[in-house]
Amino acid sequence: MKRYLIISFSSVFTLLTGYFVFQSQREVSLEEVFPGKIWVRPIENLPDLKGVGAPTARNCGNCHTEIYEEWKLSTHANALSDLQFQSELAKPSSPKWICLNCHIPIQNQRETIVTSLRGGNYFEPIEIPNPKFNADMKEEAITCATCHVRVDPNTKESYVIGGSGGTSPPHPIQINGEFLQNRCNDCHNETYTLNESLICAFQTGTELKLADSQKTCANCHMPEVKRSFVKPSLNRPNRNSHRHGFVGGGVPKSFAFYKDQVRLGYKPGIVLSKISINEESILLTIENQFASHHVTSGDPERFYRLILEGLNQKGEILYQEETKIGQEWEWSPNAKKISDNRIHGIGSFEWKIDLKERNPSIVRFRFQAIHVRLKNITSDYMQQTAEIVPLSFREKVRQIKDLYPHSSIVLESIFDRKGKERSDTKLEELFKRNAKRKGE
Ligand code: HEC
Ligand code: HEC
Ligand code: HEC
Ligand code: HEC
Ligand code: HEC
Structure with missing residues (x-):
């Protein structure tokens, strides 16, 4: 009788431990832990763009010279090499993969793909190597493609998203100005409490709504300028273009x-x-x-x-x-x-x-x-x-x-x-x- 009890206790114990071990080792999907959060995954790997090659800023800059030069001076282009970012990222308390999803947000920029979280713990991402990793693109941080390039779900090919229309680029293009204008809020309007000492508190989008402004972020942070979209040798007309320096508070990164x-x-x-x-x-x-x-x-x-x-x-x-x-x-x-x-x-x-x-x-x-x-x-x-x-x-x-x-x-x-x-x-x-x- 006694022995029987001991056996049943120990089997319950084994079962319970097994259950907890199973739970803590279980691979939990990212969406299950962070439902509805856009920053939980980077933008999928972007295949080479027809007429351009790898969708890097440097390649875009071969034709869009002036826009590229402006962007190089921006906080966006320097969001990875930023010394403050590097120091904060290095802290053991930073869930690095989450930080990187906003600061280098395209899968091509990442050595590994985070597939799930062990036991649902965001400090234990399960990662596999990314065969499409592009080291140059990683350094470009919030690069052109962050806002401008996506994969067509039907053809599986990359295309450029533009806001003007009436142009004839050498690369595939779809016009969706609203998408470009709204893109800012994906990163600049997020409040989320990860744990007691780590929270995201950017509410610029909500603040803008509060003031009942008719303006978009780009209206002020990308001032209009009449110029050709591309370098002069391509002989394209002057159009309403936008500065790409994304200047904010006037304290640049260098x-x-x-x-x-x-x-x-x-x-x-x-x-x-x-x-x-x-x-x-x-x-x-x-x-x-x-x-x-x-x-x-x-x-x-x-x-x-x-x-x-x-x-x-x-x-x-x-x-x-x-x-x-x-x-x-x-x-x-x-x-x-x-x-x-x-x-x-x-x-x-x-x-x-x-x-x-x-x-x-x-x-x-x-x-x-x-x-x-x-x-x-x-x-x-x-x-x-x-x-x-x-x-x-x-x-x-x-x-x-x-x-x-x-x-x-x-x-x-x-x-x-x-x-x-x-x-x-x-x-x-x-x-x-x-x-x-x-x-x-
Ligand atoms: C080989 C040259 C070349 C390269 C490389 C190139 N573009 Fe273009 N792009 C053009 C030309 C030419 C136009 C059309 C300009 C015009 O007609 O005024 C254009 C137009 C555009 C437009 C505006 C389309 C519209 O109607 O609103 C966007 C946005 C754009 N390109 C983004 C990119 C991005 C992002 C990259 C890199 C991934 C890139 N381009 C690479 C030549 C190039
Ligand atoms: C939801 C997207 C998002 C996530 C996730 C995110 N950031 Fe940021 N981060 C931003 C935005 C947007 C800014 C720009 C705000 C500004 O310049 O005031 C920024 C700015 C910064 C800055 C510069 C602040 C300054 O004033 O120059 C640092 C440092 C930084 N983030 C570190 C981190 C770290 C570390 C993590 C991970 C724990 C992280 N971020 C996660 C969006 C994000
Ligand atoms: C993928 C995420 C992401 C998107 C999309 C995005 N930003 Fe940012 N933005 C950031 C991060 C991160 C920083 C800060 C980087 C740092 O300080 O190192 C930043 C910095 C800035 C700053 C600079 C602030 C300063 O004082 O230097 C401005 C202005 C800005 N963004 C405007 C915009 C606008 C306008 C859009 C939309 C057209 C946009 N951003 C879209 C992530 C993003
Ligand atoms: C943070 C988002 C963001 C990034 C990063 C970005 N752009 Fe843009 N881009 C925009 C928005 C917004 C517009 C304006 C769309 C409209 O017409 O309303 C625009 C417009 C353009 C246009 C059309 C001409 C013009 O000036 O309006 C071209 C070409 C272009 N971008 C190329 C680039 C290239 C090349 C890079 C990288 C060097 C880049 N963009 C980086 C958001 C971005
Ligand atoms: C009516 C023009 C206007 C609009 C619209 C606007 N901004 Fe700004 N923004 C500014 C000005 C001006 C500053 C500089 C404020 C200062 O430091 O005095 C600024 C500063 C910033 C900064 C740096 C933080 C700071 O306090 O200086 C960020 C980041 C930023 N804006 C992002 C955005 C985003 C994202 C949107 C859209 C949700 C947006 N802005 C809409 C004019 C605007």
């Missing part, structure tokens, strides 16, 4: 890119629209006039530093005040938003500065707005943990302070004590200065 920001369409979202000064205080009104989403948008670490300085006759700084527009998050133990004073698409921000102890030698004030993409304390941390970053980026991460723009001055106004005589520094001038500034 100091060398500063000189092209304004040409590619950079404009601050905010303006200093009103200055009122009395004996006791200064009231500055900052309006979001040119971005119909929040300022700042996108990455929650971005923010604006607003600085007001009091200067004497010689231009020496006698007094300084500073405030911040942005979000405040706590990342550990749990990711949590603490505060958020961003300016909505149709909103404004009032900054009141008390002047009770004003130094009588102050003759003018200088106002600056600085868009910060990367804080000094964050890049300090990256330098300290550089040994986890792959060898090819490690030295660069150690020198991140010298190689990587953290912030840009995007507005500067100097005004007298009455707030009447005011001069605004030209954007071109500020960006010359930005190319030589370092840090936050």
Whole structure:
């Protein structure tokens, strides 16, 4: 009797253990773990494109020279080599395959294909080698084909998606402007809590809707320009084309890119629209006039530093005040938003500065707005943990302070004590200065 009990206990135990082992080893499909999420799979392997060859940006650039040159300067083209991305990707807490699905989103760009997740655990992707892997295309990150090339389900051939029509390219083309315009939201409008400390919080699309704007992302981030779509030797007419620099907050990925920001369409979202000064205080009104989403948008670490300085006759700084527009998050133990004073698409921000102890030698004030993409304390941390970053980026991460723009001055106004005589520094001038500034 006793023996019988022991046997039955142990067989239940074996069965249960077996069940748990089976569950934890079971291959669970990606869709089962992340239902309805577009970023759960990359775009399928794209076969060579008729008339072009491999669908790489470099090949597109053989004919679309100017568009290619613009795109090379964009954040999109540099989304893989980005030092901040490389440092974050290297953290043991990053489910790398998920990050890569938005930052290098085509299967041809990936050494392996993730087929399923062991036990449904996103830290245990089951991977097989990808025979179509293209190493050059990997480096191109958010490449032309991300938005423009897909496979025809009937013919299994690659084709280009265009927005204009009426052209006769040497490659297959289908016109679907709406698809191109809507593509942005697949990556720029995602809120998802993966676990207590890892969340995606990009809501630029939702913010745009909130402001009831009729504009699309491309209307502002891809300004129109009349030109031929291709190099002059192909003799095609000038048409309504779009800049492909995808300029955003005006903090590019390399100091060398500063000189092209304004040409590619950079404009601050905010303006200093009103200055009122009395004996006791200064009231500055900052309006979001040119971005119909929040300022700042996108990455929650971005923010604006607003600085007001009091200067004497010689231009020496006698007094300084500073405030911040942005979000405040706590990342550990749990990711949590603490505060958020961003300016909505149709909103404004009032900054009141008390002047009770004003130094009588102050003759003018200088106002600056600085868009910060990367804080000094964050890049300090990256330098300290550089040994986890792959060898090819490690030295660069150690020198991140010298190689990587953290912030840009995007507005500067100097005004007298009455707030009447005011001069605004030209954007071109500020960006010359930005190319030589370092840090936050
Ligand atoms: C051998 C030259 C060549 C290559 C390579 C090439 N294109 Fe084109 N493409 C053209 C020409 C020519 C046109 C038509 C221009 C015109 O008629 O104004 C065109 C038109 C287009 C259009 C606009 C079509 C429309 O009507 O809206 C898009 C989008 C496009 N190409 C994308 C690409 C992409 C993406 C690649 C790389 C995967 C690529 N092209 C590679 C020559 C080329
Ligand atoms: C849903 C798509 C998506 C996924 C998944 C994703 N990202 Fe991103 N990532 C974006 C977008 C969109 C931006 C641009 C936002 C911006 O520039 O403010 C971005 C920007 C970044 C930046 C640059 C921020 C800056 O201000 O320059 C880093 C670093 C980054 N992502 C790391 C990661 C890591 C690490 C993961 C995986 C844990 C990841 N991303 C997963 C879409 C994604
Ligand atoms: C496949 C995902 C994906 C798609 C689709 C996409 N983006 Fe991005 N975008 C990103 C990522 C990732 C970054 C940030 C990369 C980094 O910082 O390293 C980014 C950066 C940007 C930035 C730069 C922000 C800055 O301040 O530097 C702008 C602007 C932008 N995207 C606009 C667009 C627009 C407009 C579209 C649609 C036409 C679009 N994106 C489509 C993933 C995407
Ligand atoms: C993030 C998405 C995205 C990426 C990446 C991208 N494009 Fe575009 N492209 C667009 C959108 C949106 C349009 C405008 C469509 C319309 O007419 O409304 C466009 C338009 C075009 C056109 C038509 C002419 C014009 O300027 O409107 C060509 C040609 C083109 N792209 C080629 C390229 C090439 C080549 C690359 C890579 C070097 C590239 N694109 C990268 C989204 C993208
Ligand atoms: C009405 C014009 C306008 C529209 C529409 C627009 N943007 Fe912007 N966007 C801007 C301006 C201006 C900035 C620079 C804001 C600043 O830093 O002051 C900006 C900044 C950004 C940034 C960088 C983050 C930041 O705070 O600077 C990203 C990423 C971005 N936009 C993506 C998008 C996407 C995605 C869409 C569509 C869902 C979109 N934008 C629609 C004008 C626009």
